[in-house]
Structures are given as structure tokens and as C-alpha cells.
Amino acid sequence: MLRNLLAIVTISAALSGCGGGGGETSANAAAPADAASPAAAPVNYGNAKPAATKPFTTAAVATFDEPWALAFLPDRRMLVTEKPGKMWLVTSAGAKTAVGGVPTVHDEGQGGLLDVAVSPRFASDRAVYLTYSEPGPGGDSLALARATIDPAAARPALTGLQVIWRQLPRGKGGQFGGYIAFAPDGQHLFLAAGDRMRMAPAQDPDQPVGKILRLTLDGKPAPGNPGEGKTGKATVGLIDPPANTGAAASAPVRQVTLPGPNLTPAETWSTGHRNQYGLAFDAKGRLWSTEMGPKGGDELNLIEPGRNYGWPLVSYGSNYDETPIPSPTTRPELAEPALYWNPVIAPAGLTFYDGNMFPEWRGSAFIGGLAATALVRIAFDGTTAREAERWTMDNRIRAVVSGPDGALWLLEDGAGGRLLRLTSRRAG
Ligand SMILES: [Ca+2]
Numbered sequence: 001m002l003r004n005l006l007a008i009v010t011i012s013a014a015l016s017g018c019g020g021g022g023g024e025t026s027a028n029a030a031a032p033a034d035a036a037s038p039a040a041a042p043v044n045y046g047n048a049k050p051a052a053t054k055p056f057t058t059a060a061v062a063t064f065d066e067p068w069a070l071a072f073l074p075d076r077r078m079l080v081t082e083k084p085g086k087m088w089l090v091t092s093a094g095a096k097t098a099v100g101g102v103p104t105v106h107d108e109g110q111g112g113l114l115d116v117a118v119s120p121r122f123a124s125d126r127a128v129y130l131t132y133s134e135p136g137p138g139g140d141s142l143a144l145a146r147a148t149i150d151p152a153a154a155r156p157a158l159t160g161l162q163v164i165w166r167q168l169p170r171g172k173g174g175q176f177g178g179y180i181a182f183a184p185d186g187q188h189l190f191l192a193a194g195d196r197m198r199m200a201p202a203q204d205p206d207q208p209v210g211k212i213l214r215l216t217l218d219g220k221p222a223p224g225n226p227g228e229g230k231t232g233k234a235t236v237g238l239i240d241p242p243a244n245t246g247a248a249a250s251a252p253v254r255q256v257t258l259p260g261p262n263l264t265p266a267e268t269w270s271t272g273h274r275n276q277y278g279l280a281f282d283a284k285g286r287l288w289s290t291e292m293g294p295k296g297g298d299e300l301n302l303i304e305p306g307r308n309y310g311w312p313l314v315s316y317g318s319n320y321d322e323t324p325i326p327s328p329t330t331r332p333e334l335a336e337p338a339l340y341w342n343p344v345i346a347p348a349g350l351t352f353y354d355g356n357m358f359p360e361w362r363g364s365a366f367i368g369g370l371a372a373t374a375l376v377r378i379a380f381d382g383t384t385a386r387e388a389e390r391w392t393m394d395n396r397i398r399a400v401v402s403g404p405d406g407a408l409w410l411l412e413d414g415a416g417g418r419l420l421r422l423t424s425r426r427a428g
Pocket residue numbers: 272299309310311314315335336337
């Protein structure tokens with residue numbers, strides 16, 4: 001029964017995808033003119049097949065315990081996080097040195113030590129930013145912290161670590177998002193705050209869940225945000241524990257009074273997200289995000305200020321308990337994804353390629369696939385994105401980063417997850 005339902009969903013999704021490639025659907029034709037909306041309905045790439053051959057060779061460089069994210073330092077070494085709460089400084093040859101001073105994280109489910117990002121001013125400030133699930137009374141916060149590191153130290157360590165932003169109210173479990181991206185001019189920081197599987201609060205302007213935030217490098221609301229100067233309610237309704245189905249809409253709500261002014265409206269750049277596991281700027285200065293949808297609703301989104309990306313009001317997927325979710329075509333005022341995947345790939349990581357090793361890939365984006373056990377290449381024609389290629393990698397891919405050497409660097413997911421370096425066959 002389930003299999004048949006899935007087949008029907010898949011076929012109808014594929015058909016709507018064909019329609020999107022050929023022209024506007026009637027629903028979109030009725031949409032009000034909006035320069036920020038894609039002209040055509042987004043295409044479904046859920047049934048895209050892996051390429052038969054790979055234009056790269058894959059070398060395993062090092063092995064980790066549940067690796068999550070990596071970031072390059074200017075000296076081309078990498079910082080690699082492991083979800084249970086370790087960080088490593090890693091050479092391109094795979095030599096690992098443990099980094100001290102990592103904060104206590106709550107490692108459970110999808111919580112733990114998450115993203116790491118290197119300050120755009122690292123040469124002068126030696127700062128790194130990290131996100132993690134911070135334990136506390138009533139559950140975890142997604143925390144954004146900044147610390148400094150001396151990469152030349154024999155025993156490198158995070159020093160002066162400060163939490164510069166904290167997701168409140170706290171709550172148990174769920175998906176944290178936690179991805180960090182710096183504005184191209186290095187003046188601001190964007191942070192993906194996942195919906196923590198609470199669903200409805202992704203639409204609550206007073207809760208920093210299901211949002212992309214734009215902050216100063218000190219973690220404060222950035223000037224110029226759509227809600228600049230606004231504050232939210234002091235008491236918000238917290239849905240706890242997390243739910244992963246439409247049942248969350250009727251879950252019990254606990255009223256929680258925040259310890260200080262509610263700055264969420266002033267921090268928010270975009271809203272209505274589910275679980276954003278990738279956030280990156282392209283060479284033209286546009287911000288993109290990958291989003292893990294519910295069953296069958298993974299998305300790539302072009303992120304624009306003040307827009308609502310629809311979760312959980314609309315989706316191209318369904319709830320995990322099979323209850324349907326209205327299609328985005330029913331709510332033209334909500335931002336459509338640039339493309340989507342049904343069935344899902346479970347996207348993790350997002351990087352834009354601008355290296356010399358694969359000149360044909362300049363301007364492309366790469367996304368890791370957890371469920372798809374694949375690497376996906378996205379090509380762009382203006383703001384129209386399409387899945388150009390995918391290659392099976394045989395393991396769940398947790399992260400992908402375009403390296404300063406022109407190679408693509410991937411992290412596999414889970415215990416024993418490997419750091420992979422993908423290099424051109426032509427380069428030899
Ligand atoms: Ca959406």
C-alpha cells in the first residue's frame with residue numbers, strides 16, 4: 001500500500017516536473033507579478049539517475065567518528081567537526097591534530113557539534129565560528145559561538161570561546177540546521193536555524209526556528225534586516241517535544257518567558273524553513289540554501305530578504321505519517337524552491353565551485369546526498385537552477401566543500417566517515 005502510494009506521488013511529481021520544464025502552470029500564471037518568484041514551476045529532480053562514469057578520482061584522506069562539517073584555514077589545513085563533540089586540525093595529506101577547548105555539546109540524534117566556519121578576517125582576528133546543540137534547563141539551544149585559534153600552536157585550541165547567539169526558548173531534540181555563511185563582503189553572518197521538528201513555529205515571527213538569520217560578526221541583529229528595530233513577544237508558545245508529522249499542529253504548547261528582549265524579528269532574514277543543511281553564496285553574491293523537507297520535499301532555495309519559504313504551510317512532499325501538505329502552487333505568495341527532490345536526496349552541505357581543477361564546473365554548486373548516497377552538481381542559468389549531474393558515492397555524504405586547491409572535499413556520514421578528496425582525472 002505504502003509502495004503504491006509512493007509510486008503515485010512519484011509519478012505525479014515527475015509529471016508536474018515535466019510541466020515546469022515546458023512552461024508555466026496555470027497556478028503560476030495566476031500568481032501576482034513578483035520579480036522574486038521564479039517564472040516557471042520548479043522542476044522535480046527526485047528521479048534523476050547517477051552518471052555512469054565519474055570525471056574525478058576519489059582519494060580517502062582520513063577517517064572520523066561522525067564527521068559533520070569542514071572549513072579551510074588560509075594555510076589550506078582544515079578544521080573538521082565530529083558530531084559527538086571533537087574538532088580536528090587536518091592537513092591535506094590527512095594528518096590529524098586534536099583541537100582543544102571545544103565546548104560541551106549534547107550529542108543526541110541530529111544534535112551535537114555541528115558547523116565550523118573560518119572568519120573572513122582570519123589573518124588578523126584568528127577567529128572561528130562554530131554551532132552546536134548546547135545543553136541547558138529544558139533542553140538544548142542551537143548555539144553560535146566564536147573563539148580564536150592559533151593554527152601554528154603545537155597543541156591548537158579554541159580560546160576565549162563566547163556564545164554570541166543562542167536559540168531560545170530551549171527545547172529537546174529535532175534538527176538544528178546550524179549552517180553558517182559569511183556575506184561576500186565579510187561584514188555579516190548568516191545562520192540557518194532549523195525548525196527543530198516543531199513545524200508551526202517556523203511561521204512564528206517571534207521564534208528563531210525555521211529561519212535564516214542575518215547577524216553581525218558579534219551575533220547581534222544586522223542593520224538593514226527586514227525587521228530592523230522590531231522586537232517580539234516576551235512569552236512564546238513552545239511545542240515540546242519535537243514531532244515529525246502533521247500532528248505537531250495539535251501538539252501541546254508550553255508558554256515560555258524569555259530571559260531578555262526577543263530580538264528574533266530583528267534577526268530574521270527569511271522564514272518558513274524546515275531543516276536547512278546547507279547555506280552558501282554564489283559568485284554573484286546570491287544566497288542559496290538546501291533544505292531537508294518532509295517525506296519527498298527536499299528543496300534548493302534562492303534566499304531573498306523578507307520572504308517566506310512556506311514550511312509547514314506548503315511542500316512538494318507529505319508528512320511522515322502520510323497526511324498530505326498543500327502544494328506550493330496553492331499559495332503563490334510563498335516563495336517557491338528553485339528546484340526540489342521527490343523522492344528525497346536528503347541534501348547536506350552546499351558549496352559553489354570556482355576552482356581551476358575543473359574549469360567546466362565554475363559557477364556550479366555541489367550538494368551532498370545522505371539518502372541518495374551521492375554527490376549532486378547543480379548548474380545555473382541566471383536564477384534558474386537545474387540538477388546537471390549526480391554521481392553515486394556509495395556512502396551517505398554529509399558535507400562538501402570546494403577546496404583552495406581546486407579539488408572537492410567531501411565528508412562521509414556516520415561512524416568511520418571518511419574525508420574524501422576528489423581530483424580531476426585530467427590533472428593526473
Ligand atoms: Ca519551501
